[in-house]
Amino acid sequence: MDMILEKELKNPSIFKDESKIGFDYVPEKLLHREKHFSFMVKCFRNFINKPGSVSENILIIGKQGSGKTVLAKRFGASCKTISKKNKISLEYIHVNCRLEKTSYRIVLQILKKIGIEVSSRGFSYSELLEVLLNEIKIKEILLILILDEIDYLQRDCYQLLYDLLKSNENILDVHNYISIIAIANDLTFMENFDDNLRSVFLCNKISLNPYNKQQIFDILEERSKICFYEGSISHSLLHKIATISESKSDLRYAIDLLRKAAKIAEKNKSFTILPEYLEKIA
Ligand SMILES: Nc1ncnc2c1ncn2[C@@H]1O[C@H](COP(=O)(O)OP(=O)(O)O)[C@@H](O)[C@H]1O
Numbered sequence: 290m291d292m293i294l295e296k297e298l299k300n301p302s303i304f305k306d307e308s309k310i311g312f313d314y315v316p317e318k319l320l321h322r323e324k325h326f327s328f329m330v331k332c333f334r335n336f337i338n339k340p341g342s343v344s345e346n347i348l349i350i351g352k353q354g355s356g357k358t359v360l361a362k363r364f365g366a367s368c369k370t371i372s373k374k375n376k377i378s379l380e381y382i383h384v385n386c387r388l389e390k391t392s393y394r395i396v397l398q399i400l401k402k403i404g405i406e407v408s409s410r411g412f413s414y415s416e417l418l419e420v421l422l423n424e425i426k427i428k429e430i431l432l433i434l435i436l437d438e439i440d441y442l443q444r445d446c447y448q449l450l451y452d453l454l455k456s457n458e459n460i461l462d463v464h465n466y467i468s469i470i471a472i473a474n475d476l477t478f479m480e481n482f483d484d485n486l487r488s489v490f491l492c493n494k495i496s497l498n499p500y501n502k503q504q505i506f507d508i509l510e511e512r513s514k515i516c517f518y519e520g521s522i523s524h525s526l527l528h529k530i531a532t533i534s535e536s537k538s539d540l541r542y543a544i545d546l547l548r549k550a551a552k553i554a555e556k557n558k559s560f561t562i563l564p565e566y567l568e569k570i571a
C-alpha cells in the first residue's frame with residue numbers, strides 16, 4: 290500500500306497550484322472588473338487616507354457568478370495591504386448573511402476577526418456591540434464590513450445594520466470608522482427596510498453585468514496561467530468552455546468545467562486537457 294501511495298504522489302500533475310482554481314481563491318488580477326475596482330478606490334480614498342474623516346458604503350449588485358464576492362474580497366485585501374504599508378489599522382471582514390443568521394453571531398465574528406475573544410454566553414447583543422465599538426474607538430480601527438448576500442439578512446439583523454451605520458454618530462463617537470460593502474442580486478431587499486434604515490443606508494451603487502463569451506475566455510486563460518503548467522490547455526478548448534458557459538451567465542460554471550476537465554487529465558496522467566475530457570462533463 291505504501292508503494293502505491295508513494296507512486297501516486299510522485300505522478301506528475303497538471304496543476305502548478307490547484308488551490309488557485311478553487312471557488313474561494315481571490316486572484317490578484319480581476320480582468321474586466323478594473324473599472325469597478327477603481328471606482329471603489331475613489332469612493333474609499335478619504336476613508337483610508339484620512340482615517341476617521343468620512344465613511345463610505347458601497348452596494349454591489351449583479352447576478353450569480355458575475356464576480357461580486359471576489360471583487361469585494363479583492364478590494365478588502367488590497368485595502369488591508371496598503372493600510373499595513375501606511376501603518377494604519379484596518380480590518381476587512383466578510384460575512385455571508387445566508388450563513389450568519391443573527392446580529393449576535395455577526396458581531397461575534399467581527400470581534401473574533403479583530404482579535405477579541407468573548408465567550409459567547411453571558412453577553413447581550415447590545416453589550417457585545419458596545420465592546421466592538423469601544424475597541425474600534427480605542428484602537429482606531431478602520432473597519433470594512435462586507436455583508437455578502439444581504440438579501441438573506443434576517444429582519445433581526447436590521448437593527449445591527451442600523452446600529453453600525455448610525456454608530457458613526459452615536460454616543461461612542463466612532464467617527465466614520467465603519468464602512469459597509471453590501472452585496473445583493475438586485476435591489477428588492479431594500480423594500481423591507483423601514484424609513485429609519487433607508488435614511489442611513491446610503492450607498493454608492495455598482496452594477497456588474499454577467500461576463501460575455503470573450504470575457505469568460507480571458508478570465509479562464511488568466512486563471513489557467515496561474516493554476517496549470519504552460520501548454521496544459523489549448524486556446525480552442527478554452528473558447529469551447531467559454532461558449533458553453535455563456536448561456537449560463539455564471540462564471541462559476543465555466544471555472545467548474547475547467548477544474549473538472551483538469552482533474553480528469555490528472556487522473557489519466559495526461560499533461561494536457563483534451564477535448565474528450567470536456568465532452569465527458571459538459
Ligand atoms: N474577474 C475575475 N477574474 C478571475 N476570477 C473571477 C473573476 N470574477 C469572478 N471570478 C471567479 O468566478 C467565480 C464566481 O465569482 P463570485 O465572485 O463568487 O460571483 P458572485 O459573488 O457574483 O456570485 C469565483 O470562483 C471567482 O473567483
Ligand SMILES: [Mg+2]
Nearest residue numbers: 357358359437
Ligand atoms: Mg457571491
